[in-house]
Amino acid sequence: MNLEQVSLHLEAYKEHDQILDAANYLIRTFNLEHENFAGFGFREELSPNSMLLTAEGQLGHPQKVMIPRNIFDFDLSLVLNMLAHEMLHVRQKAPGQFIEDKNEREFQAYSEMLFHQIFPQIPEVSDFHKKFFGNKALEYYRRMGENSQLQQKYAGQKLEVEQLINQIS
Known part of the structure; x- marks a missing residue:
């Protein structure tokens, strides 16, 4: 699936305010899943021009990735890189390999x-x-x-x- 098709899917999710579902769609579509991933949650938005994502949880325990509600207002390539960054943290904090x-x-x-x-x-x-x-x-x-x-x-x-x-x- 190319980025244009992915963007169309994301727009549909955004129209229905399904931001967490959209984030899960990206995780599945781009094969970022990991057994130490505990799902997404919302964090405070920084501003319309910047975003912060975090992987939260103790070392050796499942990690929840916190995203701002406006995450899909940003360039899709940037969003995917930010998600990959946090999903790498999810792996880095997994039991037995943290x-x-x-x-x-x-x-x-x-x-x-x-x-x-x-x-x-x-x-x-x-x-x-x-x-x-x-x-x-x-x-x-x-x-x-x-x-x-x-x-x-x-x-x-x-x-x-x-x-x-x-x-x-």
Whole structure:
């Protein structure tokens, strides 16, 4: 199914104020499901120009992804990348495989938004958003601690992020 067809489905959901159903439709359509996913809930909208999604729940327990009601007022490619980011957090917090360090989780999730290694079916975003996500990945990399084991583990990926940002700039 192409993005135009998906957009038409989303419009129908929006007309009937079925925002959570629309989000579930995207999760199914783009194969983002995971057994640690506890469903969607609503969070406060930031503004008409920005959105925040979060995966909420304790490490090792099911995660609920909180979305703003206006999520489908944004570019579909951006929405899909944001959902994939949170669904990666759902996986990262699953029992038996959770990643404890928040900086590592965020670095992985922002890197995924750039390179789509785990979710190759997710479309790319604009260069503006790639640069933003790349800089967020680098920010979390810095927070891992200078020359820490985590930084060493992700040094290669960090270089890829920097190269991508340089290509865009």
